[in-house]
Amino acid sequence: xxxxxxxxxxxxxxxxxxxxxxxxxxxxxxxxxxxxxxxxxxxxxxxxxxxxxxxxxxxxxxxxxxxxxxxxxxxxxxxxxxxxxxxxxxxxxxxxxxxxxxxxxxxxxxxxxxxxxxxxxxxxxxxxxxxxxxxxxxxxxxxxxxxxxxxxxxxxxxxxxxxxxxxxxxxxxxxxxxxxxxxxxxxxxxxxxxxxxxxxxxxxxxxxxxxxxxxxxxxxxxxxxxxxxxxxxxxxxxxxxxxxxxxxxxxxxxxxxxxxxxxxxxxxxxxxxxxxxxxxxxxxxxxxxxxxxxxxxxxxxxxxxxxxxxxxxxxxxxxxxxxxxxxxxxxxxxxxxxxxxxxxxxxxxxxxxxxxxxxxxxxxxxxxxxxxxxxxxxxxxxxxxxxxxxxxxxxxxxxxx
Numbered sequence: 001x002x003x004x005x006x007x008x009x010x011x012x013x014x015x016x017x018x019x020x021x022x023x024x025x026x027x028x029x030x031x032x033x034x035x036x037x038x039x040x041x042x043x044x045x046x047x048x049x050x051x052x053x054x055x056x057x058x059x060x061x062x063x064x065x066x067x068x069x070x071x072x073x074x075x076x077x078x079x080x081x082x083x084x085x086x087x088x089x090x091x092x093x094x095x096x097x098x099x100x101x102x103x104x105x106x107x108x109x110x111x112x113x114x115x116x117x118x119x120x121x122x123x124x125x126x127x128x129x130x131x132x133x134x135x136x137x138x139x140x141x142x143x144x145x146x147x148x149x150x151x152x153x154x155x156x157x158x159x160x161x162x163x164x165x166x167x168x169x170x171x172x173x174x175x176x177x178x179x180x181x182x183x184x185x186x187x188x189x190x191x192x193x194x195x196x197x198x199x200x201x202x203x204x205x206x207x208x209x210x211x212x213x214x215x216x217x218x219x220x221x222x223x224x225x226x227x228x229x230x231x232x233x234x235x236x237x238x239x240x241x242x243x244x245x246x247x248x249x250x251x252x253x254x255x256x257x258x259x260x261x262x263x264x265x266x267x268x269x270x271x272x273x274x275x276x277x278x279x280x281x282x283x284x285x286x287x288x289x290x291x292x293x294x295x296x297x298x299x300x301x302x303x304x305x306x307x308x309x310x311x312x313x314x315x316x317x318x319x320x321x322x323x324x325x326x327x328x329x330x331x332x333x334x335x336x337x338x339x340x341x342x343x344x345x346x347x348x349x350x351x352x353x354x355x356x357x358x359x360x361x362x363x364x365x366x367x368x369x370x371x372x373x374x375x376x377x378x379x380x381x382x383x384x385x386x387x388x389x390x391x392x393x394x395x396x397x398x399x400x401x
Contacts, residue, residue, distance in 0.1 A: 001052075002050075002052035002179045003052065003114055003115055003179075004052050004053075004054060004114040004115070005052060005053050005054065005114065005115045005116070005117055005178060005179070006054050006056065006109055006112050006114065006115070006116045006117070007047065007053050007054065007055045007056065007116075007117050007118075007119070007178065008056055008057075008058040008080065008105050008108075008116070008117070008118040008119070008120070009047075009055055009056070009057060009058065009059075009077075009119050010057075010058055010059050010119060010120045010121065010151075011057070011059040011060075011061050011065060011068065012059065012060065012061075012121070013120075013121030013122065013151060013152060013164050013165060014037075014119055014120065014121055014151045014165055014166060015036060015037055015040040015043065015044070015068070015165065015166060016034050016035055016036060016037070016040075016165075017035055017037050017163065017164055017165040018035045019035050027067050027071065032067075036071075037165040037166055037167065037191070038190060038191055038192070039166070039171075039187060039190030039191040040072075040166070041071070041072045042186055042187060042190045043166060043187060043190075043191075044068065044069070044072035044074050045072055045073070045074055046180065046183045046186060046187060047074075047178070048069075048072075048074035048075055048077075049183070050178070050179075050180060050183075052179065053178055055077045056077060056078050056079070056080045056108060057077055057078070057079040057080065057081070058079070058080045058081045058101055058104060058105060058108075058118070058120070059079070059081060060081075060082075061079075062079055062081065062082060063079050065077070065079050066079070080104045080105060080107075080108035081100070081101055081104040081105075082100060082104065083100070083103065083104050083107060087107055088100070088103065090107075091103040091104070091106065091107040094107075094110075095107070097135065098135030098136070099133055099135065099136070101120075101133065101136075102133060102135045102136045102139070105118060105136065106139070114145065115145050115146075115147070116145060116146045116147065117147045117149065117177045117178055118136070118140075118146070118147070118148050118149070119149045119151060119166075119174065120133065120136075120148070120149075120150065120151070121150065121151045121152040121164055121165075122150065122152050123136065123137060123148050123149075123150040123152070136148060147177050149170065149173060149174055149177060151164055151165050151166055151167070151170060152164045153169070154353065154354055155344070155346055155354045155356050155359075155378060155381065156329065156331070156346065156354050157169065158377055158378055158381075159331040159344060159377050159378070166191065167191060168191050168192055171184075171187050171188065171191045172184075172188075175187065275292075275327050275328070275329065276289045276290065276291065276327070276328050276329070276330050277289060277290045277326055277327060277328075278321045278324075278326045278327075278328055279296065279326075281314060281317050281318045281321055282298070283306070283310060283313075283314055283317075284306030284307065284309070284310040284311075284312075284313025284314045284316075284317060284361070284366065284367065285300060285301040285304055285305065285306040285307075285313065285317070285361070285367060286298060286299065286300050286301070286340065287299050287317070287321070287345075289328070289330070297341055298339060298340045298341065299330060299340065299341050299342075299343050299345065300336060300340040300341070300342050300343070301342075301343070301344070301345055301357060301358050301361070301367075302333045302334075302342040302343055302344055302358070302376035303344070303358055303369060303370055303376030303378070303379065303382050304358050304361060304362060304367040304368065304369060304370055304382065305367060305368050305369075305370040306361060306366055306367040306368075308368065308396050309365075309366050309367075309395060309396055312366050312395070313361055313366040313367055316360070316361060316364055316366050317357065317361065320347070320355070320357050320360055321347075323347070324347035324348070324355075327347065327348075328345050328346065328347050328357075329345070329346050329347065329348075329354070330343045330344070330345055331343055331344040331345075331346075331377070333376055333377075342376075344356065344358060344376055344377065344378060345357045345358070356378065356381065358376070358378070358382055358385075359378075359381055359382060359385040360385075362382055362385035362386045362388075362389060363385045363386075363388050363389055364389065364394060364395055365389035365390075365392070365393075365394035365395015365396050365397045365398060366395045366396070368386065368396060369382050369383065369386050
């Protein structure tokens with residue numbers, strides 16, 4: 001028998017992620033446009049069918065979160081957030097400082113003695129931004145019964161094309177945390193790794209013939225409402241999904257290798273390695289690095305401009321390199337006309353969190369976002385870092401006050 005689990009589930013950035021490639025769906029009750037991630041409906045149905053899981057919404061949707069239950073044809077789940085004024089006041093007195101969501105989670109679970117799983121976007125950035133979920137991270141670190149799952153991809157994952165939300169890269173972790181065993185194949189089948197254009201091209205070139213796969217009887221993402229899954233459907237879908245999952249797994253592994261080869265063929269000046277050795281910091285946003293094959297290249301940090309405070313930026317960049325023992329990870333973007341490789345540069349940090357050199361310079365006010373660096377993949381993270389520097393009046397933003 002499974003131990004009871006209290007599940008806190010966010011909506012935006014978890015099961016609802018805006019996608020410019022799709023038109024979205026309309027919720028008739030309030031005419032909201034939503035963008036359910038692939039498999040969102042099946043995920044909610046599976047959660048609802050697990051009697052050991054006590055699901056609770058913790059979302060800015062508040063009580064309107066139950067619109068998602070109606071959409072997925074599940075039971076209505078309670079909402080823990082937001083707290084009313086009296087609850088907020090009491091929670092602050094008993095629990096102390098923390099974000100509103102953290103206080104809501106602690107208040108709702110104050111008498112719960114079993115495991116807690118909280119699925120939210122943005123936990124990983126808590127060490128870098130104010131008004132975040134840092135208190136929640138510390139709560140989980142000090143309480144073995146609390147498990148946080150972040151659906152916001154890390155910098156390195158975003159550079160590799162991973163999207164936020166419940167996706168192929170985190171669904172297994174979610175199933176493990178929630179003790180979902182018999183029905184996990186359903187979710188694996190619904191939430192597949194995307195086939196990139198590069199991989200599709202290679203599959204065509206290598207004459208890989210797509211095999212016919214029996215359609216999963218619950219795969220109906222276009223439908224607005226459908227009946228909850230019965231046990232027979234789940235068992236049948238599970239057997240099918242096991243086969244599909246095995247094929248997808250092998251394809252994904254082959255895809256990583258093939259896509260890397262394509263990148264190499266397009267730009268042979270960039271070695272296919274993650275770790276690079278920094279030989280010299282040559283400016284506030286430039287450095288000389290050595291590839292594993294011994295070749296040396298000049299790298300420019302994409303997306304930023306540090307010329308305005310170049311001396312201070314150079315010192316900061318040197319300190320970041322020194323803290324990383326001169327070992328960095330580089331995600332190449334393009335080759336500039338002057339011969340520099342424009343790239344995102346990062347290093348391993350504490351708790352398996354990558355440190356973006358661009359974000360560190362922007363947060364310190366030692367660089368500004370460059371209008372010429374739109375190819376850099378993490379523009380949103382860069383904007384957040386620059387906004388933090390503006391609010392703090394540091395670096396170039398302090399001088400302008």
